[in-house]
Amino acid sequence: MTYLAKPKLLRTDAPKNTLGYTRRDYEGAISTLCAGCGHDSISAAIVQACFDLDIEPHRVAKLSGIGCSSKTPDYFLGASHGFNTTHGRMPSVLTGAALANRDLTYMGISGDGDSASIGIGQFAHAMRRGVNMTYIVENNGVYGLTKGQFSATADKGSKNKRGVVNSDTPIDLVALALQLGASYVARSFSGDKEQLIPLIKGALRHRGPAFIDVISPCVTFNNHPGSTKSYDYVREHNDAVNRLDFILPRDQINATYPAGSLRRIVQHDGSILHLRKLATDYDPSDRVGAMNHLQERHALGEIVTGLLYVDSSAEDLHRHLNTVEKPLNQLGDAYLCPGSKALDALNASLR
Amino acid sequence: MKPIQSSNDFVIKFANVNGSGSASANELFARAIMRMGVPIAPRNIFPSNIQGMPTWYEMRVSAAGWLGRRGGCDLMVAMNPQTWDRDIAEIEPGGYLFYDSTKSQPRSRFREDITVLGIPLTEICNREYTDPRQRQLFKNIMYVGALTALLDMDFAVVEKLIADQYRGKDKLIGANVNALKLGYDHARANLSCPIGLRVERSHGVGDQIFINGNDACGLGAVYGGATVTGWYPITPSTSIIEAFGSYCRKYRTDPDNGMARYAIVQAEDELASIGMVIGAAWNGARAFTATSGPGISLMQEFFGLAYFAEVPVVVFNVQRGGPSTGMPTRTQQSDLIACAYASHGDTKHVLLFPEDPYECFTLGAQAFDLADRLQTPVFVLLDLDIGMNDRLCQPFAWDDQRRYDRGKVMSAEQLEAGKNFGRYLDVDGDGIPWRTIPGTHPTKGAFFSRGTTRNAYAKYSEAGTDYVYNMERLRHKFETAKTLVPAPVLKPASQPTRYGAIYYGSTSPAMAEASALLEAQDVHVDTLRVRGFPFADEVIDFVNDHDFVFIVEQNESGQLRMLLINEGEVDPKRLIRVLHYDGTPITARFISGRIADTLSTHKVTPIRKQVAS
Ligand SMILES: Cc1ncc(C[n+]2csc(CCOP(=O)(O)OP(=O)(O)O)c2C)c(N)n1
Numbered sequence: 001m002t003y004l005a006k007p008k009l010l011r012t013d014a015p016k017n018t019l020g021y022t023r024r025d026y027e028g029a030i031s032t033l034c035a036g037c038g039h040d041s042i043s044a045a046i047v048q049a050c051f052d053l054d055i056e057p058h059r060v061a062k063l064s065g066i067g068c069s070s071k072t073p074d075y076f077l078g079a080s081h082g083f084n085t086t087h088g089r090m091p092s093v094l095t096g097a098a099l100a101n102r103d104l105t106y107m108g109i110s111g112d113g114d115s116a117s118i119g120i121g122q123f124a125h126a127m128r129r130g131v132n133m134t135y136i137v138e139n140n141g142v143y144g145l146t147k148g149q150f151s152a153t154a155d156k157g158s159k160n161k162r163g164v165v166n167s168d169t170p171i172d173l174v175a176l177a178l179q180l181g182a183s184y185v186a187r188s189f190s191g192d193k194e195q196l197i198p199l200i201k202g203a204l205r206h207r208g209p210a211f212i213d214v215i216s217p218c219v220t221f222n223n224h225p226g227s228t229k230s231y232d233y234v235r236e237h238n239d240a241v242n243r244l245d246f247i248l249p250r251d252q253i254n255a256t257y258p259a260g261s262l263r264r265i266v267q268h269d270g271s272i273l274h275l276r277k278l279a280t281d282y283d284p285s286d287r288v289g290a291m292n293h294l295q296e297r298h299a300l301g302e303i304v305t306g307l308l309y310v311d312s313s314a315e316d317l318h319r320h321l322n323t324v325e326k327p328l329n330q331l332g333d334a335y336l337c338p339g340s341k342a343l344d345a346l347n348a349s350l351r
Numbered sequence: 352m353k354p355i356q357s358s359n360d361f362v363i364k365f366a367n368v369n370g371s372g373s374a375s376a377n378e379l380f381a382r383a384i385m386r387m388g389v390p391i392a393p394r395n396i397f398p399s400n401i402q403g404m405p406t407w408y409e410m411r412v413s414a415a416g417w418l419g420r421r422g423g424c425d426l427m428v429a430m431n432p433q434t435w436d437r438d439i440a441e442i443e444p445g446g447y448l449f450y451d452s453t454k455s456q457p458r459s460r461f462r463e464d465i466t467v468l469g470i471p472l473t474e475i476c477n478r479e480y481t482d483p484r485q486r487q488l489f490k491n492i493m494y495v496g497a498l499t500a501l502l503d504m505d506f507a508v509v510e511k512l513i514a515d516q517y518r519g520k521d522k523l524i525g526a527n528v529n530a531l532k533l534g535y536d537h538a539r540a541n542l543s544c545p546i547g548l549r550v551e552r553s554h555g556v557g558d559q560i561f562i563n564g565n566d567a568c569g570l571g572a573v574y575g576g577a578t579v580t581g582w583y584p585i586t587p588s589t590s591i592i593e594a595f596g597s598y599c600r601k602y603r604t605d606p607d608n609g610m611a612r613y614a615i616v617q618a619e620d621e622l623a624s625i626g627m628v629i630g631a632a633w634n635g636a637r638a639f640t641a642t643s644g645p646g647i648s649l650m651q652e653f654f655g656l657a658y659f660a661e662v663p664v665v666v667f668n669v670q671r672g673g674p675s676t677g678m679p680t681r682t683q684q685s686d687l688i689a690c691a692y693a694s695h696g697d698t699k700h701v702l703l704f705p706e707d708p709y710e711c712f713t714l715g716a717q718a719f720d721l722a723d724r725l726q727t728p729v730f731v732l733l734d735l736d737i738g739m740n741d742r743l744c745q746p747f748a749w750d751d752q753r754r755y756d757r758g759k760v761m762s763a764e765q766l767e768a769g770k771n772f773g774r775y776l777d778v779d780g781d782g783i784p785w786r787t788i789p790g791t792h793p794t795k796g797a798f799f800s801r802g803t804t805r806n807a808y809a810k811y812s813e814a815g816t817d818y819v820y821n822m823e824r825l826r827h828k829f830e831t832a833k834t835l836v837p838a839p840v841l842k843p844a845s846q847p848t849r850y851g852a853i854y855y856g857s858t859s860p861a862m863a864e865a866s867a868l869l870e871a872q873d874v875h876v877d878t879l880r881v882r883g884f885p886f887a888d889e890v891i892d893f894v895n896d897h898d899f900v901f902i903v904e905q906n907e908s909g910q911l912r913m914l915l916i917n918e919g920e921v922d923p924k925r926l927i928r929v930l931h932y933d934g935t936p937i938t939a940r941f942i943s944g945r946i947a948d949t950l951s952t953h954k955v956t957p958i959r960k961q962v963a964s
C-alpha cells in the first residue's frame with residue numbers, strides 16, 4: 001500500500017555514506033508488486049548501488065514506461081523526481097529530459113513488453129542517439145501487468161501458464177543494443193545481486209547509453225517449468241562471461257586476482273571497472289566478438305551474463321549537439337532572448 | 352472585348368514547372384513591386400513533389416492592401432505547356448496572356464477575348480547561352496524583364512534588387528541584369544508597352560515586413576525562450592524547425608566557445624518528438640514541436656499525459672487537408688477539434704489562432720508563457736496559407752523589459768522556508784498548482800509524475816474523491832485560461848446590426864475585405880476575430896448579442912462552430928456556416944457572396960428580440 005509513508009525507523013547505527021545518507025534515504029514507497037517478483041530485487045540493487053556511489057538522490061531523474069516493472073521507480077529513490085510516462089515511450093521522454101539538464105543522472109526503467117514490444121522503436125533510437133542514461137529492462141518474458149501474455153522476448157517454444165506455446169522468434173535486447181551503438185551493454189539476473197549491483201554502478205558512472213537487460217522472473221505468470229525466464233532455468237543456464245568489481249577513484253584497490261584473468265577499464269569520471277574474466281576468450285571491448293559470443297551461447301540454450309561490452313571513450317548526445325555546459329533549463333532570459341535591437345535589424349532585412 | 356485597365360490592382364499568375372528555378376525569379380518580381388511601395392500578396396500553389404510537376408505562383412497586387420486571395424487572373428504567365436489549356440481558361444475576359452512564343456501555336460489554342468503577348472524566350476536563350484542550366488535560369492529572369500516593361504515598372508528597382516541579392520558575387524549580378532535587360536528590351540521593341548495593367552509607385556507598403564508564418568513561428572520560439580525541440584519532417588510545418596535552427600545559430604550560439612544554447616533533435620516519428628518535448632518541459636526547459644495533422648494524430652496519447660501530468664508544452668500545427676495522402680500541399684483549418692479535445696479521458700487544450708506572420712511571432716512567443724503559466728499543452732494553429740507564403744505584415748516588436756513568465760515554479764528557497772508543496776494542490780484558487788523542477792532541493796519537493804492515479808500530493812491513489820478533486824481543479828484551471836488567452840478582436844459594422852461574423856486565423860484578410868464589399872452593398876455585419884480557445888467571455892457575448900452569426904471557416908464540418916455550440920451552449924440555429932474547404936485559401940468574394948446570398952434569399956427573420964441592456 002504505497003500511499004502509506006514508509007515508517008522511518010530511527011536506527012542511529014545505520015551505516016552512512018559520505019553524504020551522510022543511510023540506505024533508507026535511497027528507498028521509496030512500499031512496493032505493491034507480488035511477493036517474490038524479480039523486479040523488487042532490482043529496485044533493491046538500485047538502492048544499494050546509489051547508496052554506495054554517494055549519489056545525491058535529488059540529482060537523479062527516474063523515468064519509466066508502463067508495466068509492473070515501470071511502476072518500480074516509485075519504490076526506490078523517493079527523493080528523486082520520477083515520471084511514469086506512457087507504454088513504450090519512456091525513451092523519448094528521457095531523451096528530452098536529458099536535453100534539458102545535462103547535469104542530472106538519468107535512469108530509465110522498463111519492461112520487456114515496454115521496450116521490446118510496443119516500444120522497440122524508441123528503445124532503438126535512444127540507443128543510437130547516444131543518450132547519457134542507465135537503461136534497465138526488467139525482463140520476465142511476459143506482460144505482467146496485463147496478466148501473462150507473451151512479450152517479444154519470450155523464447156520460441158516457451159510455454160505460458162496455460163500451456164500455450166510461443167511460436168514467435170524472440171528479440172534479444174542485448175544483441176540489439178550492441179548493434180545500435182549502446183556504449184555499455186550488460187545482462188544480469190535479478191536473483192544475483194553480487195553481479196547486478198556492480199553492473200548498475202558501472203552503468204551509472206558510464207557516459208553514454210548504458211543498457212542492462214536484467215532477467216527478472218514473474219512469479220505469478222512466468223515462473224513455471226516451461227519458462228526460460230524462470231528462476232530455475234536462469235540459474236541452470238547462466239553463462240557469466242565475467243564478474244565485475246566497481247571501484248570509485250577514492251577507493252583502495254585491495255582485491256588481488258591471478259594475472260591474466262583481470263581486466264581494468266577506466267571510465268570518463270575516473271571510476272574503474274575490474275572485470276574478472278570467466279570465459280577466457282572474452283573481450284568486452286570487442287563489439288563484434290560480443291555479438292558472436294552471444295549468438296553462439298544462445299544456440300546452446302545458455303544465457304550470457306556479465307558486462308558484455310563497454311566503450312569507455314564513448315561520446316554522448318550533448319557532445320554530438322555541441323550544447324553549452326550550463327544546463328539548458330537554467331539559461332536565463334538574457335541568454336535566450338535576442339532582444340529588440342536584433343529584431344529591428346531583422347525587420348530591416350525583411351523589407 | 353476591351354482589355355482590362357487597372358493600376359496597382361490586379362492578379363498575376365505564373366504557371367511553372369516545379370524545380371525549374373522559377374521560384375526565385377517570381378519572388379524577385381514580387382519584391383520589385385513591393386519596393387515600388389505597392390502591397391502584394393503572393394501564394395504558392397504547389398504539388399507534393401520535388402521536380403517536374405506543375406506549380407503556380409499567384410500574386411495579388413492591391414493598392415488598397417487587401418492580402419487575401421482574390422480569385423481569378425488578369426495576367427497569366429504561361430510557362431508550362433502541360434497546364435496550358437486550364438491556364439488559358441482561367442484568364443478573366445479582357446485579361447492578358449504572356450507566353451514563350453518560340454514554338455508557334457495554332458490560333459485555336461488561344462482565346463479571342465484576351466490580349467496575347469508572346470516573346471520567343473527559348474529562342475533568345477538558346478542564342479545567348481550555351482549552358483543548359485543557364486538557359487533555364489535566365490529564361491526566368493528574362494520574363495521578369497519583359498514584365499517589367501509590360502507593366503511599366505521601374506527597371507532600376509529590379510536591377511537594384513538583383514544587386515542586393517547577389518551582393519559580393521559580382522559576376523552573377525552582371526549576368527542576371529543582362530538577362531533582365533534582354534527581356535526588357537525585347538518587350539519594348541516588339542510589344543506595345545505598357546499594357547492596361549500597371550504598377551505605379553505608391554506608399555501602401557510603409558514599414559511592413561515580408562515574411563512567411565513558419566519563419567515567424569521559428570523566430571517566436573527563439574524569442575519565447577524555447578531551448579529544446581524534437582520534431583519529425585512533415586509538410587507544411589518543416590520550415591518552422593528549419594527557421595528555429597537558423598535563428599538559433601544566429602542568436603543562440605555562445606560567443607565565447609561557439610556552443611549551442613539549444614538542442615534540436617530530429618526524432619524517429621511524431622510520438623518520439625512530442626515525448627522529447629514533454630520530457631524537456633517536465634525538466635524545466637521551454638520546449639516545442641511543429642507538425643501537421645498526421646503528426647497530431649500520432650501524438651494523441653502523449654497530449655493526454657501532458658494534460659494530466661500538467662506539463663507545459665507548445666505545439667505548432669500547420670494545418671493542411673486530410674490524412675497522409677490528403678492534400679499535404681493545400682491549406683485548411685481542419686484540426687480544431689482534433690487539437691481542442693486531443694487524447695482520451697476528458698481532455699481540453701488551449702489553442703491560439705494567429706492571423707499572419709506578425710501574430711505567428713507574437714502568439715508563438717506568448718504560447719510559451721501561457722504554457723508555463725497554465726502548465727498545460729498550448730497549440731498554435733496556423734495553416735499552410737500563412738505558414739508557407741510570404742506575407743506583408745507589421746514589423747516584429749519586442750519589449751526588452753519583458754521577462755518570461757515561468758509560472759508557478761517553486762524554488763529551493765521556498766521549499767526550504769517550508770512552503771506547503773502539493774504538486775496537484777490548488778493553493779491559489781485559480782486551479783493552477785505549483786510545480787518543482789527535478790534536482791531543486793535535496794529532500795523537499797520531489798514527486799512522481801503519472802496520469803491521474805494520484806492525490807493532490809502526487810501520491811498513488813485510485814480513490815474516486817481524489818480523481819474528482821483533480822478533474823474539478825482542471826476545469827477551474829480552464830476557466831482561468833479563458834482570461835489569459837489573447838482577447839478576440841471586434842470590428843463593428845458602420846451601423847448597428849443584428850448580424851455578426853466570427854472568423855479566425857488565415858481567413859482574416861479575406862474577411863476584412865469581405866466586410867468592405869458588404870458595406871459597399873449596404874449590408875452590415877459586425878465581425879469578431881477569435882484568437883484563442885477556451886473562448887473568452889467576449890466571444891460568447893458576441894454570439895448572444897446578435898440574432899445570427901456567420902461562422903466563417905476553412906473546413907468542411909464547421910469546427911469552430913461546433914466548439915462554440917459545445918462550450919458556449921449557444922443555439923446552433925443562430926450560427927450560420929460559411930465554409931470553404933477545397934484546399935485553396937478562402938476569398939473575400941466567397942465570403943461576401945455567401946453572406947449576401949444568405950441574407951437575401953433565406954430572408955432570415957429574428958427568432959428573438961434583442962434584449963436591451
Ligand atoms: C498504449 C497502451 N497499450 C496497452 C497498455 C496495457 N498494458 C499495460 S502494461 C502492459 C504490458 C507490460 O509488460 P512489460 O513491459 O513486460 O512489464 P511487466 O508488467 O511484465 O513488468 C500493457 C500491454 C497500455 N498501458 N498502454
Ligand code: SF4
Nearest residue numbers: 034037068144218219
Ligand atoms: S505480475 Fe509478475 S511482474 Fe507483475 S508484480 Fe507480479 S510477479 Fe511481478
Ligand SMILES: [Mg+2]
Nearest residue numbers: 111112113142
Ligand atoms: Mg514483462
